[in-house]
Amino acid sequence: MTEPVLSVRNLKVEFASRRGTLRAIDGVSFDIAKGEVLGVVGESGAGKSVTGLSVIGLIDPPGRIAGGEIRLAGLRIDDLPPEEMRRIRGKRIGMIFQDPLTSLNPLYRVGDQIVETIRTHLNLSEQAARRRAIDLLAEVGIPAPDKRIDGYPHEFSGGMRQRVVIALAICAEPELIIADEPTTALDVSVQAQIISLIKRLGRDHGTAVMLVTHDMGVIAETSDRVAVMYAGRVAEIGPVQDVVRNPLHPYAKGLMGAIPTLAGDDKRLVQIPGSMPRLSNIPRGCSFNPRCASVFDRCRVDRPEPLSRGAQSVACHLYDPASAETAA
Amino acid sequence: MLAFTLRRAIQAIGVMIAVGIISFSMFRFAGDPVNQMVGMDTSGAERAAIRKSLGLDDPFIVQFGRYVGNAAQFKFGVSYQFRLPVSDLLMERMPATLELAICATIFAMISGILMGVYSALRRDSWLAHIFQAVSLIGISLPTFLIGILMIYLFSVTLGWLPSFGRGDVVHIGWWTTGLLTLSGLKALIMPSITLGLFQMTLIMRLVRAEMLEVLRTDYIRFARARGLTTRAIHFGHALRNTLVPVITVAGLQFGSVIAFAIITETVFQWPGMGLLFVQAVQNVDIPIMAAYLMMVSLIFVTINLVVDILYTIVDPRLRSTVSRAH
Numbered sequence: 073m074t075e076p077v078l079s080v081r082n083l084k085v086e087f088a089s090r091r092g093t094l095r096a097i098d099g100v101s102f103d104i105a106k107g108e109v110l111g112v113v114g115e116s117g118a119g120k121s122v123t124g125l126s127v128i129g130l131i132d133p134p135g136r137i138a139g140g141e142i143r144l145a146g147l148r149i150d151d152l153p154p155e156e157m158r159r160i161r162g163k164r165i166g167m168i169f170q171d172p173l174t175s176l177n178p179l180y181r182v183g184d185q186i187v188e189t190i191r192t193h194l195n196l197s198e199q200a201a202r203r204r205a206i207d208l209l210a211e212v213g214i215p216a217p218d219k220r221i222d223g224y225p226h227e228f229s230g231g232m233r234q235r236v237v238i239a240l241a242i243c244a245e246p247e248l249i250i251a252d253e254p255t256t257a258l259d260v261s262v263q264a265q266i267i268s269l270i271k272r273l274g275r276d277h278g279t280a281v282m283l284v285t286h287d288m289g290v291i292a293e294t295s296d297r298v299a300v301m302y303a304g305r306v307a308e309i310g311p312v313q314d315v316v317r318n319p320l321h322p323y324a325k326g327l328m329g330a331i332p333t334l335a336g337d338d339k340r341l342v343q344i345p346g347s348m349p350r351l352s353n354i355p356r357g358c359s360f361n362p363r364c365a366s367v368f369d370r371c372r373v374d375r376p377e378p379l380s381r382g383a384q385s386v387a388c389h390l391y392d393p394a395s396a397e398t399a400a
Numbered sequence: 401m402l403a404f405t406l407r408r409a410i411q412a413i414g415v416m417i418a419v420g421i422i423s424f425s426m427f428r429f430a431g432d433p434v435n436q437m438v439g440m441d442t443s444g445a446e447r448a449a450i451r452k453s454l455g456l457d458d459p460f461i462v463q464f465g466r467y468v469g470n471a472a473q474f475k476f477g478v479s480y481q482f483r484l485p486v487s488d489l490l491m492e493r494m495p496a497t498l499e500l501a502i503c504a505t506i507f508a509m510i511s512g513i514l515m516g517v518y519s520a521l522r523r524d525s526w527l528a529h530i531f532q533a534v535s536l537i538g539i540s541l542p543t544f545l546i547g548i549l550m551i552y553l554f555s556v557t558l559g560w561l562p563s564f565g566r567g568d569v570v571h572i573g574w575w576t577t578g579l580l581t582l583s584g585l586k587a588l589i590m591p592s593i594t595l596g597l598f599q600m601t602l603i604m605r606l607v608r609a610e611m612l613e614v615l616r617t618d619y620i621r622f623a624r625a626r627g628l629t630t631r632a633i634h635f636g637h638a639l640r641n642t643l644v645p646v647i648t649v650a651g652l653q654f655g656s657v658i659a660f661a662i663i664t665e666t667v668f669q670w671p672g673m674g675l676l677f678v679q680a681v682q683n684v685d686i687p688i689m690a691a692y693l694m695m696v697s698l699i700f701v702t703i704n705l706v707v708d709i710l711y712t713i714v715d716p717r718l719r720s721t722v723s724r725a726h
Binding site: 128130158159160161162163166167169171174175176177178179180188189192193224226237240241 | 617618619621622623624625626627628629630632636637640641644714715716717
């Protein structure tokens, strides 16, 4: 088996706060293969964005990676010196943020920002970098790129700015793109275009994509595999068809039940009662136990470890043969 | 862009006319200037003759019209105490004040920006804390006290720098400069620091606050995610965004620097417009006071205009709103 582009093992991220240390990510593991799109879903605060930021090494203090390891094509990157990590950012890992309106520096022409990034990572002349920037803008679907390259960010619409941001993220041909809610701030019609653009780029260049979102529709359409996160842990991970059609974890079942369909049935959407626990107040055992419909005694004591069920992996005691008797 | 500049220029003229009314009204309400000019034993007829020769008997509107007309040609009448044209007196003093104000502003800008950037980037270092403390002193201590303390330390105790005056000056046309002689430069050091200290602390605090603000923005985070060097992020992206408000404040402060030069010039006996003004106040020399008021307002208004235009050069977003709005 070939080595995955990104391999995260047992990642822990902590934030030091006045009232003790908060663990935002608690033992997250996943792989992304070359050309694969991994969707990461979950409610706000589940740790999706923090996971993305820790991969690219941009967790700001007081946050820090407290344990586990992150490997990029076999190279361990979570403990690299800042300068070496800087060289990887933008060159081997590209990042796309949520809000294209604020991601670009308003005082610089978009072309200058692209050329600056290209020349930081690749040994190209000003002219060559500019030609490459025009090609990139054309590739992400900006009309008349040779003219638009000299425009300022405020002269672009939201969707066009996100295309520029994507061009910036891919300008050094990274092996991995982390897209942190890339469509949340956009119109629905533009969302579809951006999603298909990211998908196409991933396919054309064989780039691995980590797509962080809370939109299940986006995941179903784009991802090859999906990881469902809850309170800093991966509740379930598996091929997107399996997880969407046949979710195993009670939380994943709840999430899938909350997707409206156009099938015409007028069933009420399923709602998961309660809300996600605060980081300072994560319950013992399974962190989902207070909201879970299938909860039993063991859930309140033991923390569930990931269990393989076919292609899926689920962290739930319901699927552990050892707890079958107690559950019954 | 042209329409924008023109509109601002017209507003500026409006402001200048308003200032003209105020400065003119000083003549009417600040006592009878004739009493100041003549001795106790001057007869009523002689006083009336002087009044008539100065045009003080004409109706208000005529006097005002004449005043504005003359002011527009930089004719501000004759000083009561020196018996010389006020414009000549001001022109003679202006180089001293402008050199002082420019040196003070350059000092304030350079050290203010450097200290501000440093204390934003190394927020928890001991040097940043010292800068913060110094800036507190700079803001709260009155200018004249700092000037006097510096004179005591560097002139009286150490004897390094002259305690008053401009030193040797060189004449270039009508302009006199102290920048070309050693004694002139030495004489410039303490007054410039005294005058610029307040602006420096202001700029430093502004730069620090703006820089911290900018460093938190998404585009800086994205710049880091793009793997740009720390140097490029701090000095290319963050500093340029920080400078937009700094230009406004520093520009507008230049007017205050000239106005506040009164105090510094008095402390250091600097032969500039401010010292002339203080002497004029003591002698109720209203033509000089009025002319000084007009000059300072003109400088303020001009700077305002220049800052507005500079703004649009630095920030491309304003450029397009400006051209769209007109």
